[in-house]
Amino acid sequence: MRLHKNLCFAVIDGLHIIFNEDEYADKVVQALLKRDKRWGSRDRGFIAETVYEIVRFKRLYAEIAEVKEPFNRDNLWRMFAVWATLRGIPLPKWKYFEDTPARKIKGKFDELLKIRKYRESIPDWLDQLAVEELGETLWTKEIAALNQQADVILRVNTLKTNIKDLQNRLQSENIETETINGYPMALKLKERANVFQTECFKDGWFEVQDASSQLVATMLDVKPGMKVVDACAGAGGKSLHLAALMENKGQIIAMDIYANKLKNLKVRAKRNGAFNIELKEIDSTKPIKKLHDKADRLLIDAPCSGLGILRRNPDAKWKLQPEFIENIKQTQQDILQNYSKMLKPGGKMVYATCSVLPSENAQQVERFLNSENGSNFKLVEDKRIFAHESGYDGFYIAVIEKNK
Ligand SMILES: C[S@@+](CC[C@H](N)C(=O)[O-])C[C@H]1O[C@@H](n2cnc3c(N)ncnc32)[C@H](O)[C@@H]1O
Numbered sequence: 001m002r003l004h005k006n007l008c009f010a011v012i013d014g015l016h017i018i019f020n021e022d023e024y025a026d027k028v029v030q031a032l033l034k035r036d037k038r039w040g041s042r043d044r045g046f047i048a049e050t051v052y053e054i055v056r057f058k059r060l061y062a063e064i065a066e067v068k069e070p071f072n073r074d075n076l077w078r079m080f081a082v083w084a085t086l087r088g089i090p091l092p093k094w095k096y097f098e099d100t101p102a103r104k105i106k107g108k109f110d111e112l113l114k115i116r117k118y119r120e121s122i123p124d125w126l127d128q129l130a131v132e133e134l135g136e137t138l139w140t141k142e143i144a145a146l147n148q149q150a151d152v153i154l155r156v157n158t159l160k161t162n163i164k165d166l167q168n169r170l171q172s173e174n175i176e177t178e179t180i181n182g183y184p185m186a187l188k189l190k191e192r193a194n195v196f197q198t199e200c201f202k203d204g205w206f207e208v209q210d211a212s213s214q215l216v217a218t219m220l221d222v223k224p225g226m227k228v229v230d231a232c233a234g235a236g237g238k239s240l241h242l243a244a245l246m247e248n249k250g251q252i253i254a255m256d257i258y259a260n261k262l263k264n265l266k267v268r269a270k271r272n273g274a275f276n277i278e279l280k281e282i283d284s285t286k287p288i289k290k291l292h293d294k295a296d297r298l299l300i301d302a303p304c305s306g307l308g309i310l311r312r313n314p315d316a317k318w319k320l321q322p323e324f325i326e327n328i329k330q331t332q333q334d335i336l337q338n339y340s341k342m343l344k345p346g347g348k349m350v351y352a353t354c355s356v357l358p359s360e361n362a363q364q365v366e367r368f369l370n371s372e373n374g375s376n377f378k379l380v381e382d383k384r385i386f387a388h389e390s391g392y393d394g395f396y397i398a399v400i401e402k403n404k
Pocket of ligand 1: 231232233234235236237238239255256257258261282301302303304331335
């Protein structure tokens with residue numbers, strides 16, 4: 001591989017913003033890729049993947065490069081040189097790479113590989129917390145899997161098409177995919193591509209959705225004609241899946257405390273041809289109270305630490321704080337306590353997170369079931385999904401039933 005100056009500059013600019021201006025990596029990369037129309041898919045791939053890789057292994061690369069935060073541009077070039085050296089990419093004779101000590105870099109890398117918090121680049125507190133919750137063996141395997149680049153997975157929109165026709169149409173747009181055993185609505189891209197530019201995306205034939213995430217709506221066991229509440233709908237990835245499973249029949253009430261997220265869902269629903277989704281902002285306790293004892297099904301896709309989706313959001317390792325996790329756990333319990341009241345007797349709910357921490361998952365469900373509000377509910381089944389076992393995002397999904 002040959003390094004091109006303008007692409008490397010884009011990487012350094014992106015890292016500067018992500019590390020020093022607290023911006024989200026995906027937003028920064030999106031903006032960077034718009035910078036030069038002449039960049040082809042390989043150039044764009046280089047920028048995106050290099051930025052993500054250096055964000056993912058920030059602690060390791062900074063330690064080897066002997067630089068400390070806040071990183072200035074020289075520091076970032078040194079980290080870039082470490083990344084390139086470890087990948088065996090020849091460094092051009094640019095001033096930024098003068099005196100790069102290749103042998104020292106490799107020696108230090110070999111040394112740090114023995115220490116998980118450097119090898120996997122994790123803050124001390126997070127490593128400690130995860131070991132306390134999952135144990136050394138499980139966490140060691142899981143964090144290694146969460147540091148891999150995620151595959152691009154699509155969910156076919158059965159309101160518009162079927163998996164075979166989608167696969168054929170994508171192929172005609174030069175995108176090769178394969179089906180995944182155990183995930184009937186999923187297609188995996190054989191090679192990364194910008195699927196959002198395809199005609200079939202514009203026609204609403206699919207959404208990008210990880211395979212683990214596709215299990216959430218499936219486990220809610222919805223039927224056409226039901227009244228279903230998606231209480232933490234956000235931009236509606238799961239609401240759209242629910243609409244497809246319900247064949248557009250019945251009612252989905254998509255709720256969130258942030259109206260702007262729901263606006264996004266409106267656009268997506270139109271593209272998907274999903275007509276049974278009603279949007280409701282939670283701006284007080286009223287919208288919840290109005291639905292007490294009304295829903296056949298309730299989805300709580302709870303706000304969480306997002307530790308299960310680090311492959312997709314590697315900067316979360318650096319943005320997460322212990323206090324945030326403590327607060328979000330309280331929110332999760334409040335949501336379970338208050339929103340479960342929307343279920344009809346005999347109704348079912350799913351509590352899901354994209355976290356791998358038991359304290360956000362099974363322990364929350366247990367606390368709810370042991371509380372007064374939860375005394376009328378029972379756990380039907382739950383799944384702990386780890387990235388190192390499934391190959392997809394880390395998730396927790398619990399199916400809970402309200403007694404008749
Ligand atoms: C995991 S995300 C939802 C993702 C979404 N269901 C999807 O499939 O695209 C959690 C959502 O919960 C929302 N949220 C946070 N606190 C909430 C609360 N107290 N009540 C309802 N929603 C809340 C967040 O705004 C966020 O959109």
